[in-house]
Amino acid sequence: SYELTQPPSVSVSPGQTARITCSGDALPKKSAYWYQQKSGQAPVLVIYDDTKRPSGIPERFSGSSSGTMATLIISGAQVDDEADYYCYSTDRSGNHRGVFGGGTKLTVL
Amino acid sequence: QVTLRESGPALVKPTETLTLTCSFSGFSLTTDGMCVTWIRQSPGKALEWLARIDWDDDEHYTTSLETRLTISKDTSKNQVVLTVTNMDPVDTATYFCARMVRGNNNYYMDVWGKGTTVTVSS
Numbered sequence: 001s002y003e004l005t006q007p008p009s010v011s012v013s014p015g016q017t018a019r020i021t022c023s024g025d026a027l028p029k030k031s032a033y034w035y036q037q038k039s040g041q042a043p044v045l046v047i048y049d050d051t052k053r054p055s056g057i058p059e060r061f062s063g064s065s066s067g068t069m070a071t072l073i074i075s076g077a078q079v080d081d082e083a084d085y086y087c088y089s090t091d092r093s094g095n096h097r098g099v100f101g102g103g104t105k106l107t108v109l
Numbered sequence: 110q111v112t113l114r115e116s117g118p119a120l121v122k123p124t125e126t127l128t129l130t131c132s133f134s135g136f137s138l139t140t141d142g143m144c145v146t147w148i149r150q151s152p153g154k155a156l157e158w159l160a161r162i163d164w165d166d167d168e169h170y171t172t173s174l175e176t177r178l179t180i181s182k183d184t185s186k187n188q189v190v191l192t193v194t195n196m197d198p199v200d201t202a203t204y205f206c207a208r209m210v211r212g213n214n215n216y217y218m219d220v221w222g223k224g225t226t227v228t229v230s231s
Binding site for chain 1: 146148155156157158161167169170171172173205212213214215216217218219221222223224
């Protein structure tokens with residue numbers, strides 16, 4: 001079955017740039033989506049269609065995609081950004097089966 | 110304003126069937142491109158996509174649980190129901206429903222419910 005691979009953890013100091021990667025064979029053909037999940041809460045969409053930011057999401061959140069890797073970039077990370085981040089996509093077979101990456105714990109301290 | 114709310118039993122016994130309801134407002138599942146999906150998260154684990162139902166009645170399931178899952182909709186009530194048969198303690202999780210919309214080349218979750226926690230224990 002299709003898999004998306006994320007690093008288990010990323011750590012940065014406040015004000016630094018955090019980069020969280022997501023790799024998957026279908027990413028050249030299928031867009032990646034990024035969700036932020038704080039402890040005990042439902043996930044929130046922070047990036048869609050690889051690079052677009054929903055209204056209400058701070059400008060410090062951005063996304064990029066190249067080949068088989070998508071990246072979530074948090075420029076000038078804040079303590080409030082500490083959370084689990086998940087990428088989401090589907091495989092390219094057209095069967096519409098969704099898959100999440102294993103999640104990345106972002107620590108800002 | 111789009112909202113979704115999950116409801117169902119907090120506790121089920123092993124081998125029982127779980128029935129969860131997602132009640133939503135602010136959109137219609139008869140609108141082209143609209144979908145509702147179910148996702149779960151076991152304690153301390155990653156999100157797991159389970160199933161999706163589309164505006165045109167298409168259904169999609171994760172391969173690993175396909176034989177145990179059924180998703181259905183009642184557009185008159187603005188509800189989507191997920192049933193999971195033969196529940197096991199490993200199915201203990203928080204179950205989320207979410208609206209899915211069409212993106213550039215994919216469908217994605219843009220609004221989530223708060224989730225409902227289900228424990229499987231005898």
